[in-house]
Amino acid sequence: MFGGRRVGASSPQGRFAAGARLLDGRVVVDADAHGKHLLVGFDGDRVLHVHLGIYGTYGMGAGVAPAPTGAVRLRLVGEAGWADLRGPNVCEVLDRGEVKVLRDRLGADPLRADADPEVAWRRIARTRTCVGVLLLDQSVVAGPGNIYRAEVLFRQGVHPGVQGHALGRRRWEAIWDDLVVLMAEGVRTGRIDTVRPEHTPEAMGRPPRVDDHGGEVYVYRRAGLPCLVCGHGVRTAVLAGRNLFWCPVCQPSEGHEG
DNA sequence: TACCTATGTACAC
């Protein structure tokens, strides 16, 4: 919608007024994402860096932009359409050098063709930190969040408390390969569905259930409900500051509880 | 109208 075109930038809410002025009237030359970070390049060595965080949203449309509603941090308007950004964790203008600093602190992104899971593995293999924490550490793996953490560990039968050094290369490779598939599918469909065809409510003869986040999942936010595979109650605990969910039967704990 | 929750991160201690 904006690539190669001159765009208008404004901050109806006012909090990004100075930044918007740096971009206003410039041409969008490229756009890229690394993990949860969006990088939109403008002419003049200016890069818009956006991280949606936990609240942020983008609203977009074709044609003439409507009057802004709510707290619109940044509005971009081009010939073909408009985009409104609300509530981001980060919204700033960087130069290419600052972008490199940002990228250097991010780990392998399962959605990127240039990702090297070997780098992540070297970090994982030498730490006692558990895999449930490592999967949310964006300097190890960039992109997965709380839903993918819970779901990929369930799909691979890995207890979230397994320490990095005890995970083993094969299990790490299985987790990585699954993330690549799941996240690509998420991009394609715009939602997070992780339930295999043989476990869908239709296949199992259960009523359909879609989580509030909009996708079908095995354990995420299903605390106390029966596991879709074995029927045991799904457990929950806080790990790395976020609500974690797992099935204690399908994800055996290898000698430790909790 | 108040309160709670959420696909996240940084910083103080």
Next chain:
DNA sequence: TGTACCTAGGTAT
């Protein structure tokens, strides 16, 4: 580990 950031939508009062 706790808290601030900061927004919208849902539920309770």
